Amino acid sequence: MNTFNELFRKRVGIPQDEVITFDNLDRVLEKTAKTIPFENLCIIENRTQEITKENLARKILQHNEGGLCYELNTILYLFLNENGFNPSLVRGVTYNHMNHQWSGTGNTHVVNLITYNGQAYIVDTGFGGNLPLKPVPLSGETVVSSNGEFRVERAESEHGDYKLYMKLNRKDEDWKIGYAFNSKEPIQTISELNEVQKIIMEHPESAFNKKPxxxxxxxxxxxxxxxxxxxxxxxxxxxxxxxxxxxxxxxxxxxxxx
Known part of the structure; x- marks a missing residue:
């Protein structure tokens, strides 16, 4: 039986003997984003399963499906954890620019936080076409990737203590809010993500339970x-x-x- 680490590397095309460091995380993120689609087909087809390490490995790494943020960032969390990082998963709420309001599903965006040389970063592979493709520091510094410009700024609100801003290539002339998140309340166990999945499956304002x-x-x-x-x-x-x-x-x- 291949390990989770081996399965992840095989799925996204990372050599089994490559050492994963902070300096090559952007390569990991880019390969992951270009290999594993962001998709909601399990919800639309009514075949969701409990969120566990085993089920995620089977679905995404063995059956070569994709998933939503709470699945994609969790497999990344597990991979980072097995490669010497000490990530945490936190929850946030996305901003709906068509309606000019925060998502009615609440804090159902799930994203990774890591710390490197005393600086905290978000590491996100579950934000659809809006992915930074690089770790983004919580310092306010702008990160530039092939997908655009991204920055995280401290902003205390009912939605958390930080906000991600983005300016996507081809699409945005000005900065816009991606999501707010709470860095102070990390998810304690993967099983908590079943609550997120349940909301995404059932909430009337969910963007992912109506059409593929x-x-x-x-x-x-x-x-x-x-x-x-x-x-x-x-x-x-x-x-x-x-x-x-x-x-x-x-x-x-x-x-x-x-």
């Missing part, structure tokens, strides 16, 4: 699939194709290996 969504970062941008459309950002060019159910399954297999 599959998205992934690519070398040239990103691709996003719903039940009615397929959108591609290639370099700075946007194309959108209206699709039917047959085309949905073709694209799901061709672009996302699902």
């Amino acid at each position: 969504l599959v998205t992934k970062i690519t070398d040239k941008g990103n691709v996003t699939l719903t039940d009615t459309s397929f959108t591609q950002w290639v370099n700075s060019t946007l194309t959108k194709e209206n699709i039917d159910e047959i085309r949905f399954h073709e694209i799901k297999k061709e672009y996302f290996k699902l």
